[in-house]
Amino acid sequence: MNRRIALRHLALISGGLALIPSCDFSSDDILAAYDNLKVTNSQKQLLGQLSDTIIPSGELKGALDxxxxxxxxxMVNDCMKKEDQELFSQGLAAFPAYAKKSAGAKFENLEARQKEDLIQNGLELEGEDNRAVSYFLNTTKRFTMQGYMASEYIQTEIIPYSLIPGRYNGAALISETQKPRING
Structure with missing residues (x-):
């Protein structure tokens, strides 16, 4: 083997080894789909657990489903003002510490009743220190209910949605097994 080629390969390998410690191989990268928010995958999972606690699955599909x-x-990324987005992001980042401090464990390790109590107490927080967490939880609850009720599953299978109502028949009897028509 040629000595020059061997030295070049050695230099490339040692340079590559020097760069490896500076590389970040963590799987908690910032999601690129949300331009205005700096949301990681673990924060998105936490948000899913929060929404599932607000509307759990049972007889019907839950918010996580x-x-x-x-x-x-x-909705936060596209429809809210920059200040509100920052407050939401601060609350999302501060929520795990709030859960640890209030309940003594991580949110995902709590039982369902403890999660519900934690969220209910968080909705009623007051003071400047807890402003971000309270705003985050209130916004999450509002958008969870809005997103759940506007979902295709609810609008097609649970509450049949009719864009244009049919004829009015005042003599029709409504049975208890009939699904309600909310628009006519």
Whole structure:
């Protein structure tokens, strides 16, 4: 083997080894879909758990099954003012510490009743220190309900939506098994 080629390969390998410690191989990258928010994948999962606590699955699909966390992030990213987006992001980042301090454990390790109590107490927080967490939880609750009720599953299978109402028949009897028509 040629000595020059061997030295060149050695220099490339040692340079590559010097760069490896500066590389970040963590899987908690910032999601690129939300331009105005700096949301990581773990924060998105936390948001999904919060929305699932607000509307859990049971007889009907829950908020996590309908991926309402994506709706929440899109609404915050696209429809809110910059100041409100920053406050939401601060609350999202501060919520795990609030959960740890209030409940003594991570949010995902709590039981369902403890999660509900934690969210209910967080909605009623007052003071400048807790402003971001309270705003985050109130916004999450509002957009969870809005996204759940506007989902395709609810609008087609649970509450049949009719864009244009049919004829009015005042003599029709409504049975208890019939699905309600909210628009006519």
């Amino acid at each position: 309908l991926e309402v966390q994506d709706f929440i992030l899109v």
